[in-house]
Amino acid sequence: MKNVLVLGAGKIGALLAGLLVRSGEYQVHLADQDEPAAQRAAATFPGYAIHPLVLDATQAKSVAETAARLKVSALVSSLPFYCNVNVARAARQLGCHYFDLTEDVSVTDAVMEISQGATSAFVPQCGLAPGFISIVANDLMSHFDRLEEAKLRVGALPQFPSNTLKYALTWSSDGLINEYGNGCRGIIDGRESALLPLEGIESIELEGRRYEAFNTSGGLGSLSQTYRGKINALTYKTIRYPGHCELVRFLMNDLGLNHDRAILKSILEKAIPRTEQDVVLIYVNVTGYRGDAFYEETYVNSIYPDRVGDQLWSAIQITTAAGICAVIDLVMASDHRGLVLQEHFSLEEFLKNRFGAYYRQGQRPPAHG
Numbered sequence: 001m002k003n004v005l006v007l008g009a010g011k012i013g014a015l016l017a018g019l020l021v022r023s024g025e026y027q028v029h030l031a032d033q034d035e036p037a038a039q040r041a042a043a044t045f046p047g048y049a050i051h052p053l054v055l056d057a058t059q060a061k062s063v064a065e066t067a068a069r070l071k072v073s074a075l076v077s078s079l080p081f082y083c084n085v086n087v088a089r090a091a092r093q094l095g096c097h098y099f100d101l102t103e104d105v106s107v108t109d110a111v112m113e114i115s116q117g118a119t120s121a122f123v124p125q126c127g128l129a130p131g132f133i134s135i136v137a138n139d140l141m142s143h144f145d146r147l148e149e150a151k152l153r154v155g156a157l158p159q160f161p162s163n164t165l166k167y168a169l170t171w172s173s174d175g176l177i178n179e180y181g182n183g184c185r186g187i188i189d190g191r192e193s194a195l196l197p198l199e200g201i202e203s204i205e206l207e208g209r210r211y212e213a214f215n216t217s218g219g220l221g222s223l224s225q226t227y228r229g230k231i232n233a234l235t236y237k238t239i240r241y242p243g244h245c246e247l248v249r250f251l252m253n254d255l256g257l258n259h260d261r262a263i264l265k266s267i268l269e270k271a272i273p274r275t276e277q278d279v280v281l282i283y284v285n286v287t288g289y290r291g292d293a294f295y296e297e298t299y300v301n302s303i304y305p306d307r308v309g310d311q312l313w314s315a316i317q318i319t320t321a322a323g324i325c326a327v328i329d330l331v332m333a334s335d336h337r338g339l340v341l342q343e344h345f346s347l348e349e350f351l352k353n354r355f356g357a358y359y360r361q362g363q364r365p366p367a368h369g
Contacts, residue, residue: 002332003027004074005067007057007087009034012101012171013078014041015313015321019355020328021048022309029070031055045309057083064090072096076328080174081107088114088122095120099328101127101320103218104178105185112339121336126324128280128316129154129236130221131342132350132359136284137223139347140297144288147231152220153204153213153283155239156316158275159304165248166241168275170316173265179238180248181258182217185224187234192224198249200237206281206300213237214245222341231288239281276314279304301361318358325355 002025006017009032020026022045029051032038038052055066057079067075067090074097077087081104088111091098097120102108108124115122125131133152141147158168169176184195201214220236227234251257257264280303287296303315313321330345330353350356 001025001027002074003029003070003072004076004328005029005031005070005072006076006078007031007055007063007083008078008080009038009041009052010078010172011313011317012320014044015308015317016076016078016324017041017050018045018048018309019321019325021045021050023354027051029053029072031057031066033057044311057087060086060089060093063087064093067091067094067096074099074328074332076324077101078324080172081178084124085110085114091120091122092118097328097331098122098124099126099324099331100124101131101324103130103175105182105218108218108222115339118338121331121340122338123327123331123336123340123342125218125221125342126327127320128156128282128323129219131323131327132319133219133236133282133284134221134223134342135345135347135350136282136299137286138226138343140284140286140299141227141231141288143290143297144286144295145290147227147286147288148294149233149285149287150223150227150231150235151283151285152223152234152236153239153281154219154236155211155213155281156319157239157241157279157281159277159279161241163272164243165272166244167272168278169268169272170275170278170314171320173268176268177261177264179216179218181252181261184215184217184236185220186215186236187224187228187231190229190232192228195235198245198252200235201245202237203242204239204283206239206283207302210242211239211281212242212245213239221343223343226341226343239283276305276312276317278315280315280319301359303359306358322355322358326350326353329353329355 042050042052077100081102216238
């Protein structure tokens with residue numbers, strides 16, 4: 001039995017813990033600074049023993065002491081990005097594995113530094129994007145003798161948009177603002193480059209419906225470092241319904257709310273509804289050469305809400321939790337140590353995994369719920 005401590009009992013943490021414990025191979029402790037939240041999340045999967053506890057994850061010493069007492073072999077963070085450095089430090093101190101969902105570039109850089117020389121595995125940027133999208137892109141890029149361009153595009157959207165932004169809060173508002181407001185990385189003209197968020201807007205058509213896509217921070221993960229000098233262009237953009245980007249630019253740039261994110265968060269959480277009727281869109285297109293011939297390969301997938309246990313979970317919850325669970329499974333069944341990037345996992349092994357199966361193509365909305 002693998003013993004793990006999941007930090008953060010929100011919707012992702014609850015599902016993450018549930019997926020692991022339902023497998024029958026994990027003993028799961030679920031921690032949150034809010035005791036009722038931890039207890040509610042643990043009760044989401046009746047009949048399965050998820051052990052709730054109270055813990056302030058902003059205190060590295062408390063995390064390390066609790067993990068040592070529980071004798072866990074892995075710390076799994078589903079916390080806001082700004083908590084993860086403390087968790088990584090605790091994992092390094094204890095010599096246990098570390099996994100997170102962060103999209104934040106500076107946090108990931110710090111985790112990479114902490115992981116140097118570690119005897120356990122440090123696996124940042126798990127989940128969907130960053131996460132699964134890097135695994136897909138790396139797989140497609142391996143099919144070419146010489147690479148030209150890779151386009152990575154992901155969106156978590158309401159199936160039935162009902163407001164001017166044509167959006168619903170399908171996940172963390174802190175993470176959303178971070179993606180929209182922080183600098184982006186990519187490769188342009190063969191060089192690793194800094195790109196502006198909310199720029200590079202383009203039109204994209206998937207399954208007969210038109211969308212827009214634009215630069216956002218973090219989704220590329222470590223691919224720009226892995227492929228610098230090996231490809232002419234590599235970019236990540238977020239998919240939204242047309243018109244969304246212009247309105248977000250008005251809020252963040254024209255009104256200056258990128259510099260007052262607390263107010264922006266309050267506005268978004270009061271004005272934009274949440275939904276579990278969402279869809280996750282995944283698009284990766286790679287062009288390059290096989291011999292002297294110019295080819296392209298494209299991966300397209302749409303993932304909808306699904307039931308796990310007695311509850312319907314949104315597509316973004318399913319893809320995020322299943323993504324990190326698959327990586328946890330793969331790492332803990334291997335001898336990985338030190339920094340482990342998403343592109344170190346093969347697409348085939350990921351999709352064959354019991355949790356990675358949620359990403360298999362062909363899913364459609366459930367008939368009920």
